[in-house]
Amino acid sequence: MSLGPEVRRGGNLPFGMFAAQWMCDCRYSTNARTLYGILITYADTQDRTTAKGRPYRSALARQLGVSLATLDRTLLELEVGGMVRIEPRKDPNNPLQNEANIYHLLDAPLMWQGNGTWADPLGPDVKAADVAKAVTEARRAEKRDAGVVRKGGVAKGISTKAVKAAREAADSEEGGSSTHAAIPGSTHAARVAAQVLPFIQSPVQTPSPDPEAPSGRSPVDGRSPSTSGSSAPGDEGGSAASGKTKPAPSKPAKSSKARHTRDELAIVDQVLAYLPPQIPASKVRIPTVADAILAAMREEARSVEEMGERINARWADHGFADKADAGTLKKLVGTVIALVRPLRRGDRYACADIRCEDGRNLDTDEPCRLCEVRAADWKAAQQRKRAAAGGDRDRRDSTPAMPSQRATEAPARPLMEDCSGPYCTQSIPAGKGPLCGDCLEQQEAEAASAALAAQWEADQAQAAEQATADAELAAEREQEAAERTALQEAEAAQRAAAEDEQRRKTAEEDARLRAEFARQHPELAAFSSQGPAPF
Known part of the structure; x- marks a missing residue:
């Protein structure tokens, strides 16, 4: 019985829900985050009716657009990054053979409370791909130490370029190529x-x-040729x-490090997909073009879609389409670089605003104000040049003629002026105020900060006054309570003294009456001494 691969996910999560914390974490590669999203579509499909199928390695590699080896590296990256736990299984019919894996997604604690906690195995600024690479190297070293011979390929530590250079050096010493074909000297x-x-x-x-x-x-007939070129x-x-003849100098070995990463090459391929049919992408997929595309996207913060719009616009508006139709478009690499490069000083739409593209702002889709001012300055300069050229022609012409039309006078003040803000180097349209937009915002922010600081100080002073008043009131209440307690204690002492005095007087009166009664009735004196007075 063959077991199919499965993707299991705990926490009773809704189908298709993903962890935004992982998708926005740059420590995981693009392949890892994409594969995580693909595995979510397979999660718990054994419990619901779906036509998604099974997550076999070949299917995952095809959907990710990579080879099986790259897929295995990406799965290892998910595993060391704490995103997925891979459970290997054995074939029930043949325990010595491995079967399809079970992929356990560990994202439940990140989205629902009560599903436990997720411990991040990676440290800050530690790439999951680097950890996976270290694990792979450790496994290979363990196999080498155990004496396991690697199947196929080249032995570890041997450079194929060095072997090729050694062969070429041996060929040059022998003379001719490896087949010793006849070549003129x-x-x-x-x-x-x-x-x-x-x-x-x-x-x-x-x-x-x-x-x-x-x-x-x-x-x-065997006659020997000229021997002027032979030595012995x-x-x-x-x-x-x-x-x-001097021996040819040996070329230095090139670095084996790739010029661009896989992610960068994938971005370059996406941009090259926007090229017109007249420029096949396969003919311009070279490092120089990749450098130009990546530099333009990095310097001007352009996305792939924005680069595609730039290519289409420049192809139609900069004359490249006409050259292609006329058959005069020869340099494909130079054309592609011209389609993607940032505009330089002197170009028509070379604007200082980084978000300006062909005279329009990419964020607001409105005409660029700087481009309008620059165009107005250019037109005024052209008018002054034409006026000066017309005056020179009039002075050179000796034939009397009507005076030339008066040229448009230059504006009384420049169209642009410097911002008066401290340490500010921006220019603003003349008459729009002494400060540019950034300086105005900074000035408003400083005023708001000062107002908040003043309000905070006033609140602190008011709070201090209130605290002082509360302390005084508490002291008064304590004093009143102390006075009240002292008065109550005095009144209680007076009442106790009065009661004692009353008891003393009562006892004296009782003693007097007993003595009086005993004197008047001596026969009853014995009885009167045993209790209180009979009256």
Whole structure:
């Protein structure tokens, strides 16, 4: 029984919901974030009816637009970045063979509360692709240490360019190519013709031709050609045998580092897709064009769509389409660079505003004010030149003629003036005020900040006054409470003293009455001493 691949996702999330935190994190590559979105479309499809199918590696690679090797690297990047956990499985019928994987998406804690917490395994500014590359290198080193021989390819540490350079050096020392074909030397002396040999990779294994064989350029009767180009008998190459010929200098090995990344090349391909049919993209897909496209997008903050609009507009408005129709468009690379490059000083729409494109603002889609002012200045300068040229012709002409029409006078003041703000280098239309828009905004911001600071100080002073009043009121209340307590204690003491005095007087009166009663009734004195007085 064969098991199909699955994408599982916990947290009871809605179908198609994705984690914006991951999609906006530049630590993950574009391929990783795109593959994460593709895996979401496969999530929990075993529990619902869908025609999406199964996430086989070939299907994922085809949808991502990469090879299987690149897909495996991208999956490893998702795994080390904590986005996906890959669960390998074995074939139930053959435990020694691997089956389709299960991809567990770990994005539930980022979108719903109560689904646990997600721990970021990457540090700040640590690329997931770099961690995946380090893991891959560690695995390869472990295999090399274990004695596992890599199948196919070139051994680790051997440069194919160095091998090629060694072969070319061996060929130059032997004279001729690896097949020892007859090639004329610098003195036009024919080299020794070589026998037809099979293609052999190593020049060391290629046997040298017989030096006694007749030359391919010599007559069939065996007469020797001119020996002015040879140096010694039996030497194989005419040009290499000349005593005056210097060996060709060896070229330095080129760097194996790619000039552009995969993401940059993908962006370049998207821009080249906007080229007209007259310019095939395959003929201009070179590093020079890629540099021009990426530089224009970086310097002027243009998107792929905006670059496509620039290409279409310049192709139609700058005369390239007419040249293509007339068959005079020859330099395709130069044409593409002219279609994408930023405009330079002297171009018609070369504007200082970075968001200006052919005289219109890309953000507001309104005519560029700077371009209008610059065009007005250019027209005024042209009028002054024509007026000056007309006056010169009138002075050179000796024939009396009617005076030339008065030229348009230059404006009394320039159309543009410098902003009067401190440390500001911008220009503004004349009469629009002493400050430019940025300086006005800065001035308003400073005034608002000063007003807020004053309001804050007033609030602080009012709060301090209120705190002082509250403290005084609390002190008064405490004093009143203390006085009230003292008064109550005094009144209680007075009442206690009065009660004591009353009890004393009562006891004295009781003693007097008992004595009086005992004196008057001596016979009852014994009874009266046992209790209170009988009255």
